[in-house]
Amino acid sequence: DQQVKQNSPSLSVQEGRISILNCDYTNSMFDYFLWYKKYPAEGPTFLISISSIKDKNEDGRFTVFLNKSAKHLSLHIVPSQPGDSAVYFCAASPRSQGNLIFGKGTKLSVKP
Amino acid sequence: DAGITQSPRHKVTETGTPVTLRCHQTENHRYMYWYRQDPGHGLRLIHYSYGVKDTDKGEVSDGYSVSRSKTEDFLLTLESATSSQTSVYFCAISVGPGGISGYGYTFGSGTRLTVV
Numbered sequence: 001d002q003q004v005k006q007n008s009p010s011l012s013v014q015e016g017r018i019s020i021l022n023c024d025y026t027n028s029m030f031d032y033f034l035w036y037k038k039y040p041a042e043g044p045t046f047l048i049s050i051s052s053i054k055d056k057n058e059d060g061r062f063t064v065f066l067n068k069s070a071k072h073l074s075l076h077i078v079p080s081q082p083g084d085s086a087v088y089f090c091a092a093s094p095r096s097q098g099n100l101i102f103g104k105g106t107k108l109s110v111k112p
Numbered sequence: 113d114a115g116i117t118q119s120p121r122h123k124v125t126e127t128g129t130p131v132t133l134r135c136h137q138t139e140n141h142r143y144m145y146w147y148r149q150d151p152g153h154g155l156r157l158i159h160y161s162y163g164v165k166d167t168d169k170g171e172v173s174d175g176y177s178v179s180r181s182k183t184e185d186f187l188l189t190l191e192s193a194t195s196s197q198t199s200v201y202f203c204a205i206s207v208g209p210g211g212i213s214g215y216g217y218t219f220g221s222g223t224r225l226t227v228v
Contacts, residue, residue, distance in 0.1 A: 004156075032214030043219030044155070044200055051214060057214060089154060098143050098162060098206060099170065100217065104154035 003027050004092050006103035015112050019077040021100055023090030024069065032093040034100065035064060035075045037086045044089060048075070080110045115139060118220035120201050125227055132192040133223050135203030137183075143206035143215065144186040146170075146178065148199040155202065161186055193227045200224050 005024045013019045023033075031052045036044040050057040050073070051065045057064050065074045077084055090103040113140035120178025125131050135144060139170040145166060147170075150226045157170030159178040167178050179187045190197055 034214070034216055036216075041222075043221050044217075045205075046216035046218070049216060091155075099145065099157055099160055101157075102147075102155040104152060110143050 002062060002100050002103075004090055004103040005089060006090050006106050008106050009104070010107045010109070012109045012111060013080045013109055015082055016079045019075075019080045019084065019108055019110065020105050021075040021077075021088050021090075021108065023073050023075075025073070025092055027092070027094065028068075028071070029095045030071070030092040031065070031095045033073050034091045034093070035062075036089040036091060036102075037084075038089065039086050047088075078109075080108075082110050082112050084108060085110045116203060116205055116218055116220045117200050118201075119224050120138055120223060122224045123226070125162065125193050125225070126195060128192050131193050131225065133188045133203075133225070134188045135188070135220060136188075139205075140182050140183055141205040142183070142205060144180065145204040145206070146176075146186070146188045147202045147204060148172065149202060149222075150199050152225055158188065158201075190225075193225075198225060198227045 003026050018050050034049040035047040037047050038044040048059050048064050050066050055066050066073045087105045088109045089105045091100040117136050119134045130156045146158040147155045149155050158176050161167045161180040177189045203220040204217040
């Protein structure tokens with residue numbers, strides 16, 4: 001029973017355009033949502049997070065939107081760059097717990 | 113950036129043998145985690161620790177044990193390795209106060225384990 005779902009295994013975008021990565025969740029008791037980026041042969045790196053009491057958080061080219069009624073969050077990358085090509089994982093933190101639950105990941109390819 | 117190292121980086125072992133993977137941190141963080149990454153499954157939690165000698169099971173803990181005798185080291189042991197445990201293993205530390213996950217984890221570079 002997947003609590004965090006990334007339904008698109010892959011996404012291809014042209015350099016300079018917007019990349020939108022999506023994530024759905026089933027548990028209303030998550031208090032934080034996070035995005036991680038992973039290059040091959042490296043560990044995942046923390047990108048951006050959002051508290052469940054907010055609906056938007058922005059950091060440079062990266063913006064995360066949270067729609068609590070739809071139990072949906074998205075990561076927008078504008079403008080996309082070839083160096084953004086990686087696997088992106090969505091993760092959620094259950095309230096009062098110290099662990100994270102991850103989605104299966106979406107592989108983003110940004111073409112020059 | 114938090115110092116976290118995993119060893120070994122690569123290992124090939126035979127079915128039925130015990131294997132221990134090591135995670136070492138240099139910044140005295142309380143919370144440490146072991147995840148495995150498999151195609152089609154993303155990252156799944158094996159075990160985690162919230163202090164010396166304090167550990168708990170994650171989603172896929174069967175066939176694994178952990179130990180934490182010092183703050184800086186978190187060991188993952190495959191008691192009798194099976195081919196289904198062929199995977200990439202990541203250690204992580206929670207850098208937020210009190211292990212609050214909204215601050216994110218710092219991950220190690222991973223250990224690629226192959227069980228033949």
